[in-house]
Amino acid sequence: MSPKEKAENLVEKFESLNSIKMSDDSRIEYPTARQCALIAVDEVLNALEEHRWQNRLIMDYWEEIKQEIKSL
Secondary structure, X not given: OOHHHHHHHHHHHHHOOOOOOOOOOOOOOHHHHHHHHHHHHHHHHHXXXXXXXXXXXXXXXXXXXXXXXXXX
């Protein structure tokens, strides 16, 4: 999956989440879903940072995803 496809996929997953306080037909608004996706990517990047020398290609992939989310 390309970084752009993964970025779109992550935002869509957060958009479709139902909150306990939301009605069944409600959706998280796009800006909130986008922010949640960025938080998730930051968590992945922070975990990978501890093993940077082993995971450079993986970190580059997730950095690209982060940039794609920001450009959505």
